[in-house]
Amino acid sequence: MSFTLPPLPYPADALAPHMSAETFSYHHGKHHNAYVTNLNNLVAADSALQGKSLEELILLSAKDDSKAGVFNNAAQVWNHTFFWHCMKPAGGGRPTGALLARIEADFGSFDAFKTAFTQAATTQFGSGWAWLVLDGGALKVTKTPNAGTPMTSGQVALLTIDVWEHAYYIDHRNARPAFITTFLDHLVDWDFVAKNLASAQA
Ligand code: FE
Numbered sequence: 001m002s003f004t005l006p007p008l009p010y011p012a013d014a015l016a017p018h019m020s021a022e023t024f025s026y027h028h029g030k031h032h033n034a035y036v037t038n039l040n041n042l043v044a045a046d047s048a049l050q051g052k053s054l055e056e057l058i059l060l061s062a063k064d065d066s067k068a069g070v071f072n073n074a075a076q077v078w079n080h081t082f083f084w085h086c087m088k089p090a091g092g093g094r095p096t097g098a099l100l101a102r103i104e105a106d107f108g109s110f111d112a113f114k115t116a117f118t119q120a121a122t123t124q125f126g127s128g129w130a131w132l133v134l135d136g137g138a139l140k141v142t143k144t145p146n147a148g149t150p151m152t153s154g155q156v157a158l159l160t161i162d163v164w165e166h167a168y169y170i171d172h173r174n175a176r177p178a179f180i181t182t183f184l185d186h187l188v189d190w191d192f193v194a195k196n197l198a199s200a201q202a
Contacts, residue, residue, distance in 0.1 A: 075147040088189035095190035
């Protein structure tokens with residue numbers, strides 16, 4: 001069975017003006033779709049890969065340099081699907097309840113979390129991702145280059161921002177910091193993050 005491009009969890013124009021329908025037409029319709037197509041072609045060509053879940057393909061290829069193409073495409077499929085769910089219309093701002101308390105406990109304050117997340121997203125050199133993860137029972141901010149994804153480090157992803165240029169070039173041109181600020185102020189779906197934390201602790 002082949003992988004399919006999951007639909008966006010909201011209409012393509014729902015996050016405008018912060019993230020435009022034109023961005024989604026490229027980022028979801030072209031980039032994410034290409035990772036799905038590439039992965040299906042790689043799996044079709046290697047019987048050892050067939051019947052595996054996306055997560056299984058990521059974990060088995062992460063340790064095998066000869067399967068870098070499988071890893072890059074499988075992880076990018078997973079990362080992008082996760083990223084779309086990290087945003088919602090009229091999102092951003094501060095979380096509430098248990099998630100806010102947990103962020104304050106592990107980072108000192110919500111502003112300290114924002115500073116750490118912004119720093120990671122800003123300083124990821126070239127293409128990659130910044131993350132809020134659960135790592136051994138503690139919340140941490142991390143960053144990964146290219147297709148890197150926290151599950152290969154035993155971490156549970158709670159929130160991510162894609163900082164590949166294709167994520168922001170249409171709406172923000174070269175201004176990655178403006179994209180990061182827009183993401184935190186207007187786009188983050190904290191309910192999704194809280195759900196991820198709750199299920200990681202269940
Ligand atoms: Fe991307």
